[in-house]
Amino acid sequence: MQGLGGQVSIAYKGLCLFPDVQLLVGFKMPKFDLYDGHGDPVALLRGFCSKMRGAGGKDKLLMAYFSQSLSGTTLELYTRQDHSRWYTWDDLAQAFARHFQYNIKIVPNRLSLTKIEKNPSESFIDYSFRLREQAAKVNPPMEERKMVEYILQAPEPTYFGHLISAIGKSFDEVVKMGGMVEEGLKSSKIISYSAIKATTQAIQNGTGGVIRKKK
Secondary structure: OOOEOOOEOOOHHHHOOOOOOOOOOOOOOOOOOOEOOOOOHHHHHHHHHHHOHHHOOOHHHHHHHHHHHEOHHHHHHHHOOOHHHOOOHHHHHHHHHHHOOHHHHOOOOHHHHOOOOOOOOOOHHHHHHHHHHHHOOOOOOOOHHHHHHHHHHOOOHHHHHHHHHHOOOOHHHHHHHHHHHHHHHHOOOOOOHHHHHHHHHHHHOOHHHHHHHHO
């Protein structure tokens, strides 16, 4: 079959990156976590090799089915590569890791965690899990108690005031307590620090006195 516009072949051998590779008898293709170009590429390679143990370490099989672990623009980029340059799995893996190594250079650190703030429309639970997700990428790995300390630093002071007793507790306990504080703020059972500050400033500016006179 001729290619589209006579430029691209859509025959099997033209589309398949490794058309001569055959799966081993009894081998079942595992389900992969798809890599979209974000995150540590070495972690992706390690996970892929672990799941492809049934391939017996055969380079051609690993190379032929590596695309099954990619998605989106990363898959498109991979299929456009000159695969004739890859003689072994190591060639492919090194080229892949080298291309996405910038992800390793921008891995979150402890300083960047202190800059993660809770969005006004974000629940405390969503914020906590978002920060924990970033904290899990810090190298060397952080202990859970240190994660909790970072979680308590970012919300407004009202949270910290009510959650300071949570220092030393587990992540789940902190999230539960934070959710209770959040509900207290919504129901006005707990007065937020910002509300107290606004009231204090109003009184200092004389607004409070005007209100009393009107009453």
